[in-house]
Structures are given as structure tokens and as C-alpha cells.
Amino acid sequence: MGVELIKASAQQQSVVENLLQLYIHDFSELIRLDIGDDGLYSYENLALYWSGDASRLPFLARFEGKLAGFILITISELSGDGESYDMAEFFVLRSYRRRGIGRELAEKVWLRFPGLWQVRVMEDNAAAFKFWESSIAQFTGRVADLTSFEIDGTRWHLFSFDSRR
8 A cells, every 4th residue: 555645535635734833843843833722723825725726636545545734736936937846735744754654755757747846845954854855866866956035024935846758
């Protein structure tokens, strides 16, 4: 069975929402994120992934049949070209990390959507930077283009590459 990339249906929106709580909690170590009075983190625009907007693609990840994470893909607003894919959110549960599952999952995404890609990483997220740098290089056979930028005081790195082989 291995790693599976599954398009998340509208009925699975709540599953993605639940996994987002873990994902956002992980990010709260890197950036200030306040929890709501209801005890939940919010993620604006999640519903847009099931609104018929073709520029937003939600996926669930499974490993050996068990839920292992999620991926949210958009058409990049940063590139402005209307063609580049953006790995908006990519999350693998901690129990599945450092086993090659994330890399295989990323490769499945890039093979499913061949073309120009962008992956943003917070400057303070050294582990994610290392993961994306090596995953992209292994997949493409070369180092991705890298630029940096800042939004609201947070520094980001941006990997850009073409997933077409």
C-alpha cells in the first residue's frame, strides 16, 4: 500500500480541519499564533478548497492505509504568472516523519501536477528548509532556485523549480 495521495472530498473537510489543528500548533513554536476562545486555531479560507475554485486543491495523505497528513495546493499568487503551483500547506504527522514518507508524498504531488512549483519556508524553520532543499534536489536532480522575502516581519525562503522531467 505505501504512501497514498488522496483528493480530499467535501465530506473530508472536517478531517483536514482537525489535522490543521496539529499543523498550526507545530507552527506556534516558530511564530505567534493565538488560539481562539473556542480552543481551536483558525484557518481562514479553508472552505474555499471545496468551493469549486480550481486554483485550490486539497489532499489527504495515507501511509499503509492510515491517515498520515494533508497537503493544500494553490496556484501561486507570489509568481503572478497564474501557472505556478504553490505548496500552500504540507503536513506529515510526527509519527511518520524522518521515514521518507514526506519526500515520497511530495514527489507524488509533483508527478501528479507537472509544471512550475514554488515552496515557501519560514526562515526560522530550519528542519523544513533542509527537507525541501534535499527533496527538491533529489526529485529534479539539481538545486532549486532560491529567493528570500519578508511579509509582516516574517522572513521566508522561496524554492522555485520545474517538476516536469
